[in-house]
Amino acid sequence: MFETFLTEFSSDIYANFFDPRKRLFVGYLVCALIIALAWLVLLRKQKIQHAWRTCFDKQVWFSASSRADGLIFFINRLLFTFLAPALLAKLTIATFIFQWLQGTLGFRPLIQLADWQIAACFTLWLFILDDFARFYLHYLMHRWPVLWAFHKVHHSARTMTPLTVLRTHPVEGVLFSLRSSLVQGISIALFVFLFANQVDLVTVLGANALVFAFNVTGSNLRHSHIAIHYWRFLEYWLISPAQHQIHHSTAPRHFDKNFGATLAIWDRLFRCLHLSEPNTVLSFGISKTVIPDEHSLKQLYLQPFAEATNIIWQTLRKPRILSALTQRR
Amino acid sequence: MKLKTLALAVTFATSGMLASQAALADSHKVYADFPVTVKDYKGDKKHSVSYGGQMARHALHNSLKKLTGKGNGSANPELEAQMLAYFSGKDAGRTIIDPASKEGFKVKQTQIDELSKEKNLAGKTYKGAVNGWPGNMTGPEVIEFMIKKAAATNKGFDPLTGLDYTQLISKFAMGAVFYNQAVDNYLDEKLEADTKPNGKAYKEGTPYTGKEHVWDEAFGYFGVPAHVLTMDAKTAYAIAKGKKDAFKAADANNDGMIDLKTEMTFAHGYYAANADKGGKSDYLHTITEAFIDGRQLITAANGENLTAEQRETLKGFAKTIKTNWEKVIAEAAFKYAGSVYKDAIALQAAVESNADIEKLYRKYAKHWGELKGFAMALQTGGKDLGETAVQLNRLIGFSPVLLGNTQITGIDAEGNYQQANSVTLNEYALNMLKVQQLLKDKFNLEANNNDQLANLSELADKLGSADSAEND
Incomplete structure (x- = not known):
């Protein structure tokens, strides 16, 4: 029992750095470093040694905030090794939706397209839907006070390193996992329903090709102090690392921007x-x-619960709600 | 000095020979040539393996299947009598209609009696109630009922009900006779100490002991060539089909003929090979190995009663056989549920586009007959499948859903089918997905051929773990 747990835990930690489907895959980290150095040397005109020191600034990497990132990462992986089997699996969702589609539509409109066309559609669809789902849940995390109480943990980072991407309260982690399962379950069900066994995903090193492209082009710099920005026109289409750093800014004019x-x-x-x-x-x-x-x-793991409970309690205590609940009919 | 060398050489050579013989005995690859161990045996037989009766029943089943497809569309008492002769008759003179010799595939026997005399299928058919079929009948009653109906159809198929009797009779009989006899009789109560003990001949004068013969009979029902471990699943499969290029592999003794007793693939042996062909499962060899291991254990007891410990080990082999045999049937049902799903969808599409549906409907009914037969067969193993059986029977129903969204719901007192409104073809197709899911979950299937939801799980795997705490 303990042994299997330990194996799962260690392979989970390993996967976080060696599975190209994960953000912190070493390959992506190396890419991020190269891009950061190139940016500092070529555009910021720093000497290479200086640039290197900027990237590995001790005050960033060993700050209390960054140390907390590391601790949170380990504790969360430990928690999720327990939790993972209990979370709703995407296959369950996919099977359910597939059967629901067939049951309610009453027919299966099999569409004839070439394999590569279907794979391209599926890959693009999944990428866009997933990106929107990430945006929208993130948006809600900021707009709903109860969710904000948990999302604050991520925003409490004072210094940012690529590991900050996993500075997440477990409650939020569960929501992310649900979001991901829903997006993948819906997409798989819909595409298999329409294209039967022809559906495939375009991958590079096993990762969605578009996600791979996003990650090799420096996605890890979003959580860093290297403020790489794009051309203005491009920032209307793609979020640059600097734009995401604005999302983490303490300046009130930057609040609730760039989700x-x-x-x-x-x-x-x-x-x-x-x-x-x-x-x-x-x-x-x-x-x-x-x-x-x-x-x-304590602040990172328990405070959000206290705050959320308080918010719920305050809402319930509003006389209108309380009297509605206790009103005799 | 010379003498010493010679002595040494002889010693080495002898021990070498003994060692290789021992190795040969340990790695018995063929279910044959087991010696006679009966203590007071006086006959001249050198070997104790015997399962001719089982092979006669395989030939009866194959022949009956051929006959079910011979109807001309009107009442045909002659054909009915002929079918019954192969199902419940015991008379001499029945020819083997299938497997029969053809070019490049010569079969040794032409008469059932050459395999074994006075054998029938009815006497060995599952006697319990068959819940998957309307009318509350026992196994033999169901088959006789189907035979009567089949005799009046055109080539075994009744388009008004969608019932393909050729498939129904064959697939159900394989379970109700072979599977039932092997797993619910020979590999069950006949392994107990007080039934057919190993310390005595099976019957007076037989060259085999009680347990030896019990085990051989179970093996015979599985339906594989005795030397099946020396070939792959594709070859075993091709032998059952009578393929020319499999002849050499089948003809183990090189006499230019296929001996139906030891060189042919039948029934579930064929379906095990069918499941294994894709390379994801290995039922054919797993089951055969367990049979050979068990037979070696019994032979090694050398005509003494088996000890409690030996019987426990033997039961372990029996369990391997039973579990895998059940999976073979479930795999076949799984595969045909996938076919019925595809057929139903295609049929629905053809109806909507006013296309020609005759061929599609025939295919749909054939696959349904196979699915139904296997699903009914699964329930004849003497093991209570509980809710799984109920769900299977409900999801599949007593007939395929017809074009007017009706289905058979029962049989009246005169033996006529009653039909009532049911679900649409599309909803019925959905039932087939549920059948696949149910079989996959309950029987831990390995091959999963024709899995209609395979793409869902493959894609789910490909996308990797959804548990991600990545926070943007």
Whole structure:
């Protein structure tokens, strides 16, 4: 029992760095480093040694915030090794939706297309739907106070390294997993329903080709202090690392901007896109005011529950709701 | 000095020979040539393996299947009598209609009696109630009922009900006779100490002991060539089909003929090979190996009663055989559920586009007959499948759903089918997916041929774990 658990846990940790389907795959980290160095040397005109020191700034990598990132990563992986089997599997969702589609539509409109066309459609569809789902859940995490209580954990990072991408409260982790299962389950069911056994995914090293492209082009720099920005026109389509850093900024004018993961179109649609500000030095966190113990495990893991409970309680206590509940008929 | 060398050489040579013989005995690859171990045997037989009766029943089943397809569309008492002769008759003179010799595939026997005399199928058919078929009948009653109906059809198929009797009779009989006899009789109560003990001849004067023969009879029902371990699933499959290019592999003794007793693939042996062909499962060899291991254990007891420990080991082999045999039948049902699914969808599409449906409907009914036969066969192993059986029977029904969305719901007092409104073809197709899911889950299938939802799980695997805490 303990042994299987340990094996699962260690292979899970391993997969986080060696599975090209994961953001922190070493290959992507190396790509990010190369891009960062190139940016600093070629555009910021730093000497290579200087650039190297900028990338591996001790004050960033060994800050209390970054140490908390590491701890959270381990604790969460431990928790999810337990939780994973209990989470709704995408195959269950896919099977259910497939049967539902066939049951309600009453027919199966099998569409004839070439293999490569179907694979291209499926890959693109999955990428866009997943990107939108990420955006929208993220948007809700900021808009709903109860969810914000948990998402704050991610935003409490004062310094950012690629590992900050996993600075996530477990409750949020469960929501992410559900989101991912839903997106994948729906997509698989829909495509198999329409194209039967012809459906395939275009992959590079086993990862969705488009996700791979996003990751090799420096996705890991979103959580870093290297403020790489794109041309202005491009920032209307793709979120640059600098734009995501704005999302983490403590300046009130930056609050609730740039929720997108890869595409900027969702932020445009929801009117919350903010282009990068190459000349502004950003500070990261929830607000400028530093809370004592803000990186303590108690603060990170338990405080969100206290806050969420409080919010729910306050809402219920509103006289209108309470009287509605206790009203005699 | 010379003498010493010679002595050494002789010693080495002898021990070498003994060792190789021992190795040969340990790695018995063929279900044959087991010596006589009966203590007071006085006859001149050198070997104790015997399962001619089982092979006669395989030939009866194959022949009956051929006959079910001979109807001319009107009442045909002659054909009915002929079919019954192969099902419940015991008379001499019945020819083997199938497997019969053809060019490049000569079969040694032409008469059932050459395999074994006075054998029938009815006497060995599952006697319990068959819940998967209307009318609350026993196994033999169901088959006789089907034979009567089949005799009046055109080539075994009744288009008004969608019932393909050729498939129904064959697939159900394989389970109700061969599977039932092997797993619910020979590999079950006949392995107990007080039934057919190993310390005595099976019957007075037989060259085999009680347990030896019990085990041989179970093996015979599986329906594989005795030397099946020396060939792959594709070859075993091709032998059953009577393919010319499989002849050499089948003709183990090189006498230019296929001996139906030891060189032919029949019934579930054929379906095990069918499932294994894709390379994902190995039922054919797993089952045969367990049979050979068991036979070696019995032979090694050398005509003494088996100890409790030996019987436990033997039961272990029996369990391997039973579990895998059940899976073979479930795999076949799984495969045909996939076919019925595809046929139903295609049929629905053809109806909507006013295309010609005759061929599609025939194919749909054939596959349904196979599915139904196997699903009914699964329930004849003497093991209560509980809810699984109920669900299977409900999802599949008593007939395929017809074009007017009707289905057979029962049989009246005169033996006529009653039909009632049912689900649409499309909803019925969905039932087939549920049948596949049910079989896959309950029987831990390995081959999963024709899996209509395979793409779902393959894609799900490909996309990797959804449990990601990546926070953007």
